[in-house]
Amino acid sequence: MxxxxxxxxxxxxxxxxxxxxxxxxxxxxxxxxxxxLSAAYSASRVTIRKALEELRTEGLxxxxxxxxxxxxxxxxxxPLARLATIEAQLEAEGLxxxxxxxxxxxxxxxxxxxxxxGVDEVLSVRRVNLADGxxxxxxxxxxxxxxxxxxxxxQVEEQSFYDLLPVRFGGATQTIGADAAGPLDAELLGVPVxxxxxxxxxxTADVAGTPVLIGDYVFPAHRTEFxxxxxxxxxxxxxxxxxxxxxxxxxxxRGESASR
Amino acid sequence: MxxxxxxxxxxxxxxxxxxxxxxxxxxxxxxxxxxxLSAAYSASRVTIRKALEELRTEGLxxxxxxxxxxxxxxxxxxPLARLATIEAQLEAEGLxxxxxxxxxxxxxxxxxxxxxxGVDEVLSVRRVNLADGxxxxxxxxxxxxxxxxxxxxxQVEEQSFYDLLPVRFGGATQTIGADAAGPLDAELLGVPVxxxxxxxxxxTADVAGTPVLIGDYVFPAHRTEFxxxxxxxxxxxxxxxxxxxxxxxxxxxRGESASR
DNA sequence: GTGCGCACTTGTCTCATAGTTGTATGCTTT
DNA sequence: AAAGCATACAACTATGAGACAAGTGCGCAC
Numbered sequence: 001m002x003x004x005x006x007x008x009x010x011x012x013x014x015x016x017x018x019x020x021x022x023x024x025x026x027x028x029x030x031x032x033x034x035x036x037l038s039a040a041y042s043a044s045r046v047t048i049r050k051a052l053e054e055l056r057t058e059g060l061x062x063x064x065x066x067x068x069x070x071x072x073x074x075x076x077x078x079p080l081a082r083l084a085t086i087e088a089q090l091e092a093e094g095l096x097x098x099x100x101x102x103x104x105x106x107x108x109x110x111x112x113x114x115x116x117x118g119v120d121e122v123l124s125v126r127r128v129n130l131a132d133g134x135x136x137x138x139x140x141x142x143x144x145x146x147x148x149x150x151x152x153x154x155q156v157e158e159q160s161f162y163d164l165l166p167v168r169f170g171g172a173t174q175t176i177g178a179d180a181a182g183p184l185d186a187e188l189l190g191v192p193v194x195x196x197x198x199x200x201x202x203x204t205a206d207v208a209g210t211p212v213l214i215g216d217y218v219f220p221a222h223r224t225e226f227x228x229x230x231x232x233x234x235x236x237x238x239x240x241x242x243x244x245x246x247x248x249x250x251x252x253x254r255g256e257s258a259s260r
Numbered sequence: 261m262x263x264x265x266x267x268x269x270x271x272x273x274x275x276x277x278x279x280x281x282x283x284x285x286x287x288x289x290x291x292x293x294x295x296x297l298s299a300a301y302s303a304s305r306v307t308i309r310k311a312l313e314e315l316r317t318e319g320l321x322x323x324x325x326x327x328x329x330x331x332x333x334x335x336x337x338x339p340l341a342r343l344a345t346i347e348a349q350l351e352a353e354g355l356x357x358x359x360x361x362x363x364x365x366x367x368x369x370x371x372x373x374x375x376x377x378g379v380d381e382v383l384s385v386r387r388v389n390l391a392d393g394x395x396x397x398x399x400x401x402x403x404x405x406x407x408x409x410x411x412x413x414x415q416v417e418e419q420s421f422y423d424l425l426p427v428r429f430g431g432a433t434q435t436i437g438a439d440a441a442g443p444l445d446a447e448l449l450g451v452p453v454x455x456x457x458x459x460x461x462x463x464t465a466d467v468a469g470t471p472v473l474i475g476d477y478v479f480p481a482h483r484t485e486f487x488x489x490x491x492x493x494x495x496x497x498x499x500x501x502x503x504x505x506x507x508x509x510x511x512x513x514r515g516e517s518a519s520r
Numbered sequence: 521g522t523g524c525g526c527a528c529t530t531g532t533c534t535c536a537t538a539g540t541t542g543t544a545t546g547c548t549t550t
Numbered sequence: 551a552a553a554g555c556a557t558a559c560a561a562c563t564a565t566g567a568g569a570c571a572a573g574t575g576c577g578c579a580c
Contacts (some may be wrong), residue, residue, distance in 0.1 A: 007466045007553075007554095008553075008554070009532095009554085030266075030267075032265065033265070033539075033540060034540080034541070035539090035540080043554080043555090044554065044555045044556070045541095045555090045556090046553090046554070046555070046556090047553085047554060047555080049541090049542090050553090050554095063540095063541065063542095064541080064563085065540075065541045065542060065561065065562050065563080066539085066540050066541060066542095066561070066562030066563035066564085067540070067541075067562075068265065068540060068541075068563090069540095069541085072492065096560085147561055175435055176458075177481055177484070178438035178439075178456040178457060178458045178479075178481035178483075179438075179456050179481055180455065180456045195440065196438040196439050196456040196457070197438060197456070197480075198436075198437065198438045205317075216521085217424065221437060221438035221439055221440075221456075224437070239576085240526095252578085253337045267564075268564075269565085271566080292530060293528080293530085294529080294530070295528090295529085303565080303566085304565060304566045304567070305566090305567090305568095306564085306565060306566065306567090307564080307565060307566080308532090310564085310565090323529095323530065323531095324529090324530075324573080324574080325529075325530045325531055325572065325573050325574080326528080326529050326530060326531090326572070326574040326575085327529065327530075327573075327574055327575085328528095328529060328530075328574090329530085349536090412555030470541095484554075
């Protein structure tokens with residue numbers, strides 16, 4: 001019988017896997033560099049890399065050239081998938097999605113939209129999203145007139161802004177709150193006035209970080225909820241959280257810092 | 261080997277975020293100049309700027325050429341907060357947080373809790389969270405009797421479960437929805453019955469992925485909202501998603517074709 | 521008051537350095 | 551032939567140091 005030769009990089013992979021599982025390296029944090037690991041395990045960089053690559057294929061870690069290796073989140077697949085449209089998410093759940101445009105107009109930007117997008121004139125599109133024939137969301141999207149002037153109503157009805165705009169999107173910030181349904185919400189969504197609704201504002205930015213799109217979504221509470229995966233309690237780079245709104249527009253806080 | 265590599269500008273960003281939350285820089289509304297910060301942190305202007313730019317994308321600060329950096333006033337692009345406990349987030353914003361336990365009992369697990377935790381007997385703790393004296397959340401936490409039997413009421417009142425339980429937490433799944441305030445919510449939170457509330461269920465698991473803690477949070481809608489960062493260029497970010505609820509398990513009659 | 525200049529600020533470059541991963545090559549050991 | 555070692559180099563990143571342009575606020579001479 002032949003003695004089983006232990007494969008060094010497999011050993012290292014096992015040990016790293018154990019350390020990761022023990023929470024030794026927290027999510028979002030950097031691992032020691034390949035050189036350090038090489039010294040720690042008394043193995044060459046090639047071997048360390050083989051172990052790390054193995055962990056990468058398992059989705060445990062990831063790396064960026066010139067930056068380092070870091071702990072990845074378990075369910076990460078495509079960064080792109082996270083910035084999906086609502087419709088895409090619904091299709092993923094097997095629902096037939098459909099839009100009905102109720103409003104398509106170039107208008108002066110509302111103050112808060114103007115503050116974010118930094119333009120005076122915007123394309124404002126209102127629509128109702130239907131899932132399997134039932135209305136489930138009332139949506140208002142604003143985009144700068146400069147970007148929206150090429151768009152037609154039928155385009156907007158059939159494709160998402162993400163597909164239509166010649167912009168490379170970089171990310172979005174989504175805020176989720178609750179409110180009572182107004183008369184318009186009630187009519188379009190088919191719920192009683194005053195019933196609870198989920199409201200969501202998504203500010204989408206391009207790769208440079210400049211906001212280019214604002215969307216307001218109103219969902220009937222009884223049909224929708226959001227799920228967020230929170231990876232670790234460590235204050236690393238962890239996103240997602242709760243925010244307290246200002247109690248009221250207090251008179252002493254009205255700024256003039258930007259009043260010029 | 262255990263040594264943790266850090267990114268300087270991230271550290272600085274964290275520190276600045278903390279100072280901003282503590283109101284340290286709000287007086288006069290102008291931050292120290294980049295040169296001053298550079299000296300204070302012993303970092304170059306490049307690094308300081310990177311930290312400030314990060315805070316800008318979070319909507320915390322803004323700048324004007326020739327003028328300086330100042331605390332952003334109407335933050336439409338919300339700050340992304342670290343996860344951790346809700347109390348920790350409030351402290352980061354400079355709010356005094358306090359809990360009032362209203363219920364502390366070992367009880368048979370409610371069906372849905374039992375289904376998730378897989379135990380029959382649980383410790384059920386109900387409390388109200390106060391921020392600066394104002395109630396802002398009604399919380400119910402369940403944890404397995406096996407883990408909760410060591411805990412006292414005063415412990416639970418002063419420390420979070422995350423600190424108290426001898427468990428390595430691995431992550432959490434949070435679902436966010438809206439509802440109308442019930443009589444109990446209304447009383448404890450000081451809002452009218454039927455007014456919209458944000459409801460949130462957080463299932464926290466240990467590093468092995470076993471659920472060990474369930475928390476139900478009810479927030480008055482006018483004071484709270486959630487923010488989620490989607491697909492930024494940074495690695496390791498939590499995905500956010502929308503989920504359609506099943507057509508109500510309640511005796512409510514809504515069912516038509518549930519062809520799904 | 522008006523205009524000018526000065527000090528200070530941010531915005532944006534360039535150049536440089538150290539440290540990191542990505543990749544390729546040759547050699548040794550089993 | 552495969553695993554591992556040693557080495558070199560390219561590409562990328564974070565950071566530092568410095569220079570210059572452009573914008574802002576303020577005081578001063580007129």
